Structure formats: structure tokens, C-alpha cells
Amino acid sequence: MPAPESPGAQAAFFDGFDPLRRDTTLEAEITGRTFELGPMTSPRTEPVLGECLQLMADDLGRREAHIHSDPDIMGGVPVIRGTRIPVQLVLSRIADGDSLDDLVADYPEVPLAAFEAANTYARTHPRPGRRKRPR
Numbered sequence: 001m002p003a004p005e006s007p008g009a010q011a012a013f014f015d016g017f018d019p020l021r022r023d024t025t026l027e028a029e030i031t032g033r034t035f036e037l038g039p040m041t042s043p044r045t046e047p048v049l050g051e052c053l054q055l056m057a058d059d060l061g062r063r064e065a066h067i068h069s070d071p072d073i074m075g076g077v078p079v080i081r082g083t084r085i086p087v088q089l090v091l092s093r094i095a096d097g098d099s100l101d102d103l104v105a106d107y108p109e110v111p112l113a114a115f116e117a118a119n120t121y122a123r124t125h126p127r128p129g130r131r132k133r134p135r
Contacts, residue, residue, distance in 0.1 A: 059120065062116070063121055065113075066114040066118065067087060067121050068080075068082075080114045080117075080118050081114070083109075085118070087119075090103060090118040090119050090122060091118075091119060091122035094119060
């Protein structure tokens with residue numbers, strides 16, 4: 001929401017927000033780790049930050065449940081847990097036009113949530129090395 005234009009309205013809009021105040025923090029626990037956000041938070045931003053932290057926690061939980069990386073399995077390449085399906089394969093198939101439902105049809109023993117987690121993980125953790133040049 002943009003700040004109102006008049007100086008009086010701006011004062012009311014920013015009432016209680018002091019970016020230099022050190023006692024306004026937001027703490028959240030995600031998988032046993034505590035994060036403290038501040039001092040740039042205020043009571044008005046805390047609900048939004050809380051939602052963001054919850055989304056991060058949910059994503060981390062899905063990743064822990066479905067994605068696995070072990071040096072003894074495919075040299076440590078991230079795979080869908082319990083399989084040898086690399087997460088980059090999921091991303092490649094989707095980029096080539098397959099849907100998640102197509103992947104579930106090809107691998108009926110793997111749940112849809114695992115393919116969703118693999119797709120998200122592969123997009124947020126690109127393969128190391130040079131990017132492919134567009135043709």
C-alpha cells in the first residue's frame with residue numbers, strides 16, 4: 001500500500017514505525033532454528049513477515065520430506081527421496097512441455113507433492129556451471 005500524499009496523512013500512515021528502533025523484532029522458529037528480523041520491522045509489517053516465514057517453513061518441510069542428496073547416491077546429485085530421479089530431470093521435463101500429471105503417470109509410485117518439491121528445488125538451486133546459451 002503506497003503512503004498517502006498529505007504530510008498529516010503520512011504521519012498517521014507511519015505512526016509507530018521507527019526503522020531505527022531496536023526493540024521491534026520478529027522472531028520465528030523454523031525447523032528448530034530461530035530467526036530474528038529487525039530492526040526494520042514494525043507491528044504493521046509483522047503479520048506479512050510472519051506469513052512469509054510460514055511459507056518458507058512449509059517449503060523447507062516439503063523439501064526435507066521429498067528431496068535427498070547423498071554422496072553415495074548419484075554422486076550427491078539432489079534426487080526425489082527413495083528414487084534415483086534427479087530434481088533437474090523434473091525441471092527439464094517440465095521445460096520440454098510435460099506436466100506434473102505426466103510425471104505422476106510415468107512414475108506412479110512417486111506422489112505429486114514430490115514432483116512439486118523437486119520442481120521448486122530445481123528452479124531455486126540451478127545446476128553449477130555455465131548457463132546454456134540460447135539458440
